[in-house]
Amino acid sequence: MRGSIAVLVALLATVAFACSGSPTSTPTATTPVLPAITAPTPMALLPRPSPELGPAQTELAGTLTGDTVTETESCAGCHADAAAQWRSSAHAFGSFNNPIYRVVIDRFRADVGKDASRFCGGCHDVALLVDGAMSKEVAPTDSRGHGGITCRVCHGIESTRPDGNGSYLLASSPIPIPRDGDDESLRAHKARMAMAPLRTAEMCGSCHRAFLSPETGNPSHLVGQDELGAWERSAYAGSLATRVDEPIQAAECRTCHMPLEAAEHGDAAAKDGKIRSHRFAGANTWLAAMRGDGHQVEAAQAMLRGAASIDVAVAMAADWTRTLPADGAPVTPGQPLTLDVVLRNERTGHRFPGGVLDAQDTWVELEVRDAHGKRLAEAGEAQQATGVDETAHRLRAVLGDEHGTPLLMRETQRFRAPVFNHTIAPRDADVVRFRFQVPALLAASQLPLHVTARLRHRSRDLALARAACADAKTSRGAAFAREVARRTGGAMDPCVAEPVTEVATSEVQLGTGAAMGLGSMPTWRRLYDHGLGMLHALQEDVESARPSLERALEVLPPEADRERAMVLDALAEVSIREGRTDEALRSLDEAEALVPGHPAIPHARGAALGNVWRWKEATAPLRAAALASPVDDVLWSHLAVAYGSADEPRAALDATTHGLALSPRDADMLRVQALALERLGASPEDVTRARDAFARWRPPDDAPAVKNGCSSQFPWCALERLPVHVHPMRTVP
Numbered sequence: 001m002r003g004s005i006a007v008l009v010a011l012l013a014t015v016a017f018a019c020s021g022s023p024t025s026t027p028t029a030t031t032p033v034l035p036a037i038t039a040p041t042p043m044a045l046l047p048r049p050s051p052e053l054g055p056a057q058t059e060l061a062g063t064l065t066g067d068t069v070t071e072t073e074s075c076a077g078c079h080a081d082a083a084a085q086w087r088s089s090a091h092a093f094g095s096f097n098n099p100i101y102r103v104v105i106d107r108f109r110a111d112v113g114k115d116a117s118r119f120c121g122g123c124h125d126v127a128l129l130v131d132g133a134m135s136k137e138v139a140p141t142d143s144r145g146h147g148g149i150t151c152r153v154c155h156g157i158e159s160t161r162p163d164g165n166g167s168y169l170l171a172s173s174p175i176p177i178p179r180d181g182d183d184e185s186l187r188a189h190k191a192r193m194a195m196a197p198l199r200t201a202e203m204c205g206s207c208h209r210a211f212l213s214p215e216t217g218n219p220s221h222l223v224g225q226d227e228l229g230a231w232e233r234s235a236y237a238g239s240l241a242t243r244v245d246e247p248i249q250a251a252e253c254r255t256c257h258m259p260l261e262a263a264e265h266g267d268a269a270a271k272d273g274k275i276r277s278h279r280f281a282g283a284n285t286w287l288a289a290m291r292g293d294g295h296q297v298e299a300a301q302a303m304l305r306g307a308a309s310i311d312v313a314v315a316m317a318a319d320w321t322r323t324l325p326a327d328g329a330p331v332t333p334g335q336p337l338t339l340d341v342v343l344r345n346e347r348t349g350h351r352f353p354g355g356v357l358d359a360q361d362t363w364v365e366l367e368v369r370d371a372h373g374k375r376l377a378e379a380g381e382a383q384q385a386t387g388v389d390e391t392a393h394r395l396r397a398v399l400g401d402e403h404g405t406p407l408l409m410r411e412t413q414r415f416r417a418p419v420f421n422h423t424i425a426p427r428d429a430d431v432v433r434f435r436f437q438v439p440a441l442l443a444a445s446q447l448p449l450h451v452t453a454r455l456r457h458r459s460r461d462l463a464l465a466r467a468a469c470a471d472a473k474t475s476r477g478a479a480f481a482r483e484v485a486r487r488t489g490g491a492m493d494p495c496v497a498e499p500v501t502e503v504a505t506s507e508v509q510l511g512t513g514a515a516m517g518l519g520s521m522p523t524w525r526r527l528y529d530h531g532l533g534m535l536h537a538l539q540e541d542v543e544s545a546r547p548s549l550e551r552a553l554e555v556l557p558p559e560a561d562r563e564r565a566m567v568l569d570a571l572a573e574v575s576i577r578e579g580r581t582d583e584a585l586r587s588l589d590e591a592e593a594l595v596p597g598h599p600a601i602p603h604a605r606g607a608a609l610g611n612v613w614r615w616k617e618a619t620a621p622l623r624a625a626a627l628a629s630p631v632d633d634v635l636w637s638h639l640a641v642a643y644g645s646a647d648e649p650r651a652a653l654d655a656t657t658h659g660l661a662l663s664p665r666d667a668d669m670l671r672v673q674a675l676a677l678e679r680l681g682a683s684p685e686d687v688t689r690a691r692d693a694f695a696r697w698r699p700p701d702d703a704p705a706v707k708n709g710c711s712s713q714f715p716w717c718a719l720e721r722l723p724v725h726v727h728p729m730r731t732v733p
Contacts, residue, residue, distance in 0.1 A: 042650075042680040044673060044690040045657055047664040047697065048163060053129055055215040056122030057165045059462070061158055062172030066127035070147030078178075079151075080265035085278040086151070087488070088296045090287055095125045096138050096145035097484050099288065099494035100460060103471040104410045112217035112413045119216050122166020123207035126153050130170075140479035146487055149207070155193045160202045163664055164209040164226075171195070201231060204253040211665060213727035217413035220700035221665060222399075224412075225357070227253075227350040229663060232631040234426035236349040239629035241603040243532075244569040244595055245427055246562070250350055251271070257282060269698035283353060283360075285499040286459040290492050297499055300459075304501045307348045309423065310364065310455040311521060312508045313431075313530040314340035314548065324551045325526050327518070331449055331511035334440035338726065341366065341453050342529045343395070343428040351423040353457060357397035359410050360423075361461040362503070363445065364393040365454040366434050366729065370446035371513075377436035377729040384500055390716045391727050393432040397421040402702070404709020406717060408463050411716075417703035419710045420721050431533035455503040462498075469495040524563060527552035531570050535577070537724040542577045549574070565594040569604060576608045576628030584608040599628035603635065606642065615646035633662040633669075640672040649679035670694040 051059050076083035086092055096102050101364060109117045121129030127144035128134045138145045153170070176188040197203040205228025212218040224337045231237050235248040254276060261277040263270035282300035288296035315329030316322050316338040324327035326339060341364060345352040345636040353360040365380035380392030398406050399415045407414055424430050460468075471477045472494045484492040509515050517523065527548040534545035552567045568591040575584035585608055592601045606622030609615070619642045626635040636659030643652035653676040656669040663669070674690035682690075700706070711718035719725050 011408050040060050042653055042677055042682045044677060044682075044686050044687070044693070045660045045664075046689060046693045048161070050215060051248055053118055053120035053122065053366065055165060055213065056129060057161065057163045057167035058101055058122035058129065059124070059169045060130060060172060061169055064130045064170060064172040066131040066133065066144040066147070066657065069127040069130060069152050070143055070150055071152070072150050075151045078268040079266035081261075081263040081275055082151075082269065082278045084265060085261065086280075087271050087467060088288070088293050089278060089280045090282065090284050091149040093287060093291075093492075094123070094148035095128070096140075096142075096480065097148065097487075097492070098289065099290065099468045099472055099477065099480070099492065100464065102466045102477075102480065103464075106413075106476075107411065107470075108217075108413050111411075115215070116216055116413075119165060122168075123149070126150075126170070128686060140476065140483045146483065152431045154203070155195075155198065157197050157203055157206070158195055160197050160200075160206045162200075162202075162205075162209075162228075162662055164211050164224075166207055168197070168203070168206040170649060196436040196574055199254065201228060201252045204228070204257075205231075210413060212412060218415055220416070220702075221667075221697045222415055222417070222700070224353060227354055229348040229633065230354075230426060232662065233634055234349055237631055239632035239635070241625040241629045241632065242598040243427070243573075244562070244566045244591060244598055244600045246566070248427070253349075256349065279507070283457065284459045285501060286465070286496075289496050289499050290494050291488075291490050301499070301501045302395070302407060304457055304503050306504065307346060308352050308455060308503055309342075309344045309346050309521070309529075310453045310504045311342045311344075311519065311526055311529065312339050312366075312419055312451050312453050313526050316374055317341070322547055324548055325523055326451075326508050326510065327516045328448075328514040329510045331438055331442070331447060333438055333442040334439050336435050337510070338435045339366070339451065340530060341393075342429055342526070342533050343424060343432070343455065344529050344532075345424040345426055349426055351425055353395055356410065357421065357423050358399055358723060359460050359464050360396055360407070360457075361387065361459070362395040362455070362457040363389075364432060365456060367452045367454075368729070369450045369452075370442070371448055371450070372446065374446070375732040376439060376449070377731055379434050379727050379729040384456070384458075391730060393422070393434075394725055395422050395424065397423060398710070398717070400525075400706040402706070404706045404713060404717075406710055406714065408461065409467060410464055417700045417706035419707050419717065422720070423671070429529045429533035430536060431530060432723050433724065433726040434729050435726050437731060439731075444512065448509040448514035449511050450507060452505065452507045454505045457500040457501045457503050465494070465498055524552040524556045524560075524567070527555070528563075528567055528570065531574075534724065535570065535573050538722065539577065541724060542574060544688055545574050546571065563704045565591040565598070568594070569600055572604050572608070576604065576611055579612065581608050581612050581614075599625045602628075603638075606638065610638075610642055612644070613645070615642050618642045619646055619651070621646065626658070630658075631662060633659050633666060636662065640669050643671045644675060647679075649676040652676040655682065665697040667694060667698045670697055 005221055051057060056650045064161055069179055098535050105117055105120055118129060118134045121134045125134060127147040147202050156171045157168045158171045159169045176185060177190040178186040208225060208227040210224035212222040212224060233239050235245055236251045238250060257280050258276040260274040263273055263275045267275050269275050279296060279299055281303050283300055283304055285297050285300045288300060312326050314324055315326035316323055318335045353362045354610050363383045368377040371376050380389055383389035383392040388518055398419045400406055400417060401414045402416050468542060472481060506519050530543040531549035535542060537544060549567050549571045556563050568587045572584040572587035588601050588604050602621035605624035606618040609618035622639045622642050629635055638653050640652050640655035643655055652672050657672040659666060659669045671694045678687045711721055
């Protein structure tokens with residue numbers, strides 16, 4: 001997001017509830033939005049009211065029973081490989097048969113009521129939802145609570161909407177069974193089981209996008225897990241306007257989560273002996289470990305390794321003198337040394353880590369040793385055992401209750417506002433600082449110092465893991481475990497230790513005799529990533545990005561046109577943040593000469609001009625950026641705000657029409673829409689409805705109080721609220 005037009009509330013993407021929703025009319029990267037759709041009479045585009053199965057956004061085309069939804073064996077007869085892979089997946093354990101989900105939803109149902117738990121049912125409990133059974137007690141022996149997300153769900157979705165919370169239309173029509181030698185029956189079967197949404201990101205988004213509302217026990221609207229939105233705003237979906245970047249291969253959900261896998265059992269859908277994997281491997285290593293499924297654990301860990309990078313990029317002495325990059329930085333006995341660690345989301349098409357952002361446990365460990373291997377300092381190494389190491393930087397979101405007390409056990413119904421979010425958007429970077437005191441008696445023979453940084457991950461934090469383990473020991477939990485074992489032939493033990501995956505590691509040496517460039521990343525890229533991460537710093541600290549970016553330009557070869565454009569684009573962002581408009585525009589002119597036609601350049605130009613309220617001039621470049629990346633709702637939001645601020649209500653309304661088709665509850669676009677309708681003389685009823693929609697879906701008014709409450713109660717919260725903050729390292733005796 002360009003810092004100059006901060007039209008979206010910065011932490012809206014933090015709630016992350018595993019029940020979510022999706023788009024149908026949402027354009028994809030291959031179906032661009034038309035440049036303008038001007039209605040003859042200005043009208044409001046409003047979020048749809050909750051359907052009959054609300055708070056789930058799920059709808060049924062006809063009548064469907066839970067028993068039909070959970071029946072999978074008839075599919076397995078012809079699709080043995082898909083069925084076998086699915087049985088190992090998180091989809092197969094998406095309902096009450098999942099101990100993690102069960103402990104959360106049981107608490108939710110106790111606090112808010114069983115009817116409200118339909119919110120989860122559209123994605124986790126479809127069989128229970130269609131039978132009306134989410135409003136009743138779910139017994140351990142109820143087969144519908146063991147169905148998960150079955151063949152009939154994904155292969156039965158006729159259409160989707162961009163709302164979230166399971167916003168799809170589920171077919172109830174019979175499945176034609178193909179007959180040997182009858183090509184027509186085979187075509188009919190394929191047509192029924194591979195309807196238009198099946199191979200789209202929008203279908204996956206229908207259960208990987210979520211929002212909370214008064215229907216879920218929350219006073220205000222909160223945006224939750226949104227893998228679809230993050231992907232649509234990324235280069236993987238063809239949205240190139242965020243920044244000039246290295247060339248990225250387009251990819252969607254299936255690319256990563258359904259790679260081709262050998263069909264060992266002769267699956268009828270196999271081509272060249274392979275099918276798209278139905279393991280749906282992601283990052284849920286713990287669920288697979290509960291079942292002793294080593295193959296699934298390894299598939300998940302393979303997804304995690306290298307998904308993000310870590311680098312000790314910059315070292316700063318006590319007087320803040322920088323060594324760029326950190327390799328060989330001077331070490332002064334008795335003086336503090338500050339190390340800037342850079343984390344970058346390298347190849348995840350949504351935020352890293354993804355999923356339920358408040359329950360992930362991904363952290364940084366840093367260790368300093370002398371030349372002889374003696375440990376001098378560390379940070380984060382107690383996180384694996386304790387789950388509460390405050391020296392560990394954790395990539396997670398934290399939300400608070402009405403008092404600002406952090407909610408760390410997935411109590412979604414008590415969420416009032418996001419406090420901070422340290423997960424990383426696709427291809428973006430963050431910086432976290434660690435400081436250690438160099439021993440006063442450090443001898444020259446102990447140099448160089450060896451610094452090792454590690455990025456580590458487990459799928460759920462220990463507080464939630466302990467709650468799931470405790471629940472398994474209750475009579476209800478034990479009954480579910482017995483039923484899972486009976487149905488699957490294997491145990492489900494939530495008390496098993498969670499696997500910890502090393503996502504990335506790097507090493508630098510400091511002081512006399514240091515080896516230089518130990519990693520594979522080139523110097524310019526290390527410095528560029530540091531500058532990119534520092535763009536998230538507070539306004540008074542963003543200037544710290546400039547030395548790294550200028551040094552990156554110095555070390556780049558003259559022929560590296562794209563790389564130079566990347567750095568110039570980032571330097572322009574520094575200038576934009578600092579209000580140096582002419583300087584920013586000069587940098588962008590230089591970048592454009594190197595990468596003509598790149599949509600990040602007009603986006604940045606529009607941001608620079610809008611930042612100093614030159615809205616009339618900002619609209620044309622922002623429009624060019626939006627049209628070049630038609631599925632990026634943030635760009636349409638930026639454009640709508642610019643047109644509204646330039647007093648062009650007709651164009652502002654058109655921009656909101658495009659943007660709200662992608663993100664129907666975006667508060668900024670709903671606000672612009674209401675103001676534009678009023679300026680255009682729309683009917684009083686339409687204006688009132690539009691204003692009411694903005695009031696209904698705006699961010700919580702008490703968000704500042706929640707954040708301040710967290711800071712005042714917990715020193716660690718005050719620290720973590722700073723985008724770039726310092727973790728003191730522990731001295732090792």
